[in-house]
Amino acid sequence: MPNHLNKTETLAASQIAALLEQFSPARARAILAKVSAAAEDDAPPPFARSVAGPLGKLDTPLKTWLDAGTADLFRRKAAMRKQDASAALRDCAYAWVHQKTYTVMAAEKALHDADAMDVLAHMTGPFEGRESGGPDQ
Structure with a gap:
């Protein structure tokens, strides 16, 4: 199923793609994996109670x-x-x-x-x- 992006998200995706053009496909995938992992990090905020x-x-x-x-x-x-x-x-x-x-x-x-x-x-x-x-x- 395709993910539909709003205007702001589409612009951000375009800017990210433009930045990644300077890297090889393998390095671009590694960068995206790192960013994706950081975006999905659901560690509790500091001082949060369990x-x-x-x-x-x-x-x-x-x-x-x-x-x-x-x-x-x-x-x-x-x-x-x-x-x-x-x-x-x-x-x-x-x-x-x-x-x-x-x-x-x-x-x-x-x-x-x-x-x-x-x-x-x-x-x-x-x-x-x-x-x-x-x-x-």
Whole structure:
């Protein structure tokens, strides 16, 4: 599937192509690969907090290369699930490795945590004080 560029993107592509004309095709491909890898680097920004998942922090990136048609179809399917490509790829990896998607595992953990809080509340009884409208008012 062809990628359609807007006017600004087309101009940028033309300028890049003009700059690459001074290099051999092999060197031009190497330069484009380096720029492409840098553009797709999704490392967290400095000082960003890692997200905690059901099995620990989500702090290890996972990348791959696809043909344009498959990548476009993957993004469309992810969008139909109201996910971005990163979340869909995470779900695929978790489904393959753990036989459950990350989304399901996170929901199960949230339910487990809520159940644990309910059990704790049942065991300890209500703990509201006077200032919050507790039983002593």
